[in-house]
Amino acid sequence: xxxxxxxxxxxxxxxxxxxxxxxxxxxxxxxxxxxxxxxxxxxxxxxxxxxxxxxxxxxxxxxxxxxxxxxxxxxxxxxxxxxxxxxxxxxxxxxxxxxxxxxxxxxxxxxxxxxxxxxxxxxxxxxxxxxxxxxxxxxxxxxxxxxxxxxxxxxxxxxxxxxxxxxxxxxxxxxxxxxxxxxxxxxxxxxxxxxxxxxxxxxxxxxxxxxxxxxxxxxxxxxxxxxxxxxxxxxxxxxxxxxxxxxxxxxxxxxxxxxxxxxxxxxxxxxxxxxxxxxxxxxxxxxxxxxxxxxxxxxxxxxxxxxxxxxxxxxxxxxxxxxxxxxxxxxxxxxxxxxxxxxxxxxxxxxxxxxxxxxxxxxxxxxxxxxxxxxxxxxxxxxxxxxxxxxxxxxxxxxxxxxxxxxxxxxxxxxxxxxxxxxxxxxxxxxxxxxxxxxxxxxxxxxxxxxxxxxxxxxxxxxxxxxxxxxxxxxxxxxxxxxxxxxxxxxxxxxxxxxxxxxxxxxxxxxxxxxxxxxxxxxxxxxxxxxxxxxxxxxxxxxxxxxxxxxxxxxxx
Numbered sequence: 001x002x003x004x005x006x007x008x009x010x011x012x013x014x015x016x017x018x019x020x021x022x023x024x025x026x027x028x029x030x031x032x033x034x035x036x037x038x039x040x041x042x043x044x045x046x047x048x049x050x051x052x053x054x055x056x057x058x059x060x061x062x063x064x065x066x067x068x069x070x071x072x073x074x075x076x077x078x079x080x081x082x083x084x085x086x087x088x089x090x091x092x093x094x095x096x097x098x099x100x101x102x103x104x105x106x107x108x109x110x111x112x113x114x115x116x117x118x119x120x121x122x123x124x125x126x127x128x129x130x131x132x133x134x135x136x137x138x139x140x141x142x143x144x145x146x147x148x149x150x151x152x153x154x155x156x157x158x159x160x161x162x163x164x165x166x167x168x169x170x171x172x173x174x175x176x177x178x179x180x181x182x183x184x185x186x187x188x189x190x191x192x193x194x195x196x197x198x199x200x201x202x203x204x205x206x207x208x209x210x211x212x213x214x215x216x217x218x219x220x221x222x223x224x225x226x227x228x229x230x231x232x233x234x235x236x237x238x239x240x241x242x243x244x245x246x247x248x249x250x251x252x253x254x255x256x257x258x259x260x261x262x263x264x265x266x267x268x269x270x271x272x273x274x275x276x277x278x279x280x281x282x283x284x285x286x287x288x289x290x291x292x293x294x295x296x297x298x299x300x301x302x303x304x305x306x307x308x309x310x311x312x313x314x315x316x317x318x319x320x321x322x323x324x325x326x327x328x329x330x331x332x333x334x335x336x337x338x339x340x341x342x343x344x345x346x347x348x349x350x351x352x353x354x355x356x357x358x359x360x361x362x363x364x365x366x367x368x369x370x371x372x373x374x375x376x377x378x379x380x381x382x383x384x385x386x387x388x389x390x391x392x393x394x395x396x397x398x399x400x401x402x403x404x405x406x407x408x409x410x411x412x413x414x415x416x417x418x419x420x421x422x423x424x425x426x427x428x429x430x431x432x433x434x435x436x437x438x439x440x441x442x443x444x445x446x447x448x449x450x451x452x453x454x455x456x457x458x459x460x461x462x463x464x465x466x467x468x469x470x471x472x473x474x475x476x477x478x479x480x481x482x483x484x485x486x487x488x489x490x491x492x493x494x495x496x497x498x499x500x501x502x503x504x505x506x507x508x509x510x511x512x513x514x515x516x517x518x519x520x521x522x523x524x525x526x527x528x529x530x531x532x533x534x535x536x537x538x539x540x541x542x543x544x545x546x547x548x549x550x551x552x553x554x555x556x557x
Contacts, residue, residue, distance in 0.1 A: 052089020
């Protein structure tokens, strides 16, 4: 191979690398600035198809990646935080949102690229606040996008003169289906339709490809994004698989229809570009935009039927609210794409962990009354699940905390979630100990007096209410409403503990409590139930605590 050609290829690869790095840098900065709002948009504004499409468009424009948005929506469906219909709307909107980058490239502001890089670096190094630093990252990334494009553009002019390259491009112009395949493969490899479309824009500027081949490349790039969606859905729930396959069918059908009407479509986009007096780069951006808007308009009337078809092709139901939960849905890909989304998934699973803790508290009282060994076995089974939640969620939260783009508010969410998980695990251990106390008595054919059970019933009822209130505060952020009531219940439980201890001593004196084993451990049981109330109050307080960095000062002795 000619030495100059090797140099040209090296520059093109280097320019492409800078371009992709710029997109990622800009995306990270925008994600850090708007990350929490992205989660709010998803939660509040995806109630119907049209708002879901708008949210998908907005998030894709911020992240500069339809693949990332699709992975986020699939991960949220997997966690039970989003319905299939919402994910479909976001998927449709994500394709439109990626047009923002190609339109920016079409504006041709390359002459300002190095100024933007300089300004971005200055802001990043001089910024004292994280938010200002993130703005610098956005500006730097924006500049690097155009630096990378400029490097590629300069080299492609020379590259386009190579006979073998000209021959390939001529073939693609005559056989657009090959261009479609090329766009699909390139996007699958690079995992970025934005990068592929950016390259196509530069190829078109140099005259290397025809309008038909350029359009086919874009159709193929849309198909290529499906690979990421399918990977994200592997091993997921029924709804997750349906969401991923909608993405595949939607993009594939759109591309095939586009290819079938390629000639009139190219004529239309040529006419629009002439009307707007657009550049060659803007022409490709317009092709991208018009194609995705047309696909959206065509699919909207049939979304309901698509859902019905997917339900028939992929039968079954999800069970997100069953007692024994499968927590394999803690999706690591969401941590990198949208840390606030990962925090929402962690919260959802922490609440499930809490429901299992509540179920075990109830079951331990049932075992106290029933003496049934099957109840004991179920308590131990649920306790093992609670321990599994503790282990998996702790590791998942740690990975989230290690994200460099995590904002202060999200860091506080991490600490809050972590503390609550540990509190729930401690309650789970106490409940397991209570079951073991009862088993110890029942294995020796012992029993608790009716009066003792009545006392324990009062404590159980109050402790259970406190745990439920604590989880309610955590789920709905309504500490102002319930915290005062929870404090009163904690004082009542403390008073009940003293009363139950005294009642036990009176029963011992009066000979009512005759079982030696039950009599010897009843005080431990009373203390354990009271401890559940203490931890419930700590859990509620954890939801309103703002965690700060603390420096320990040592005294010279």
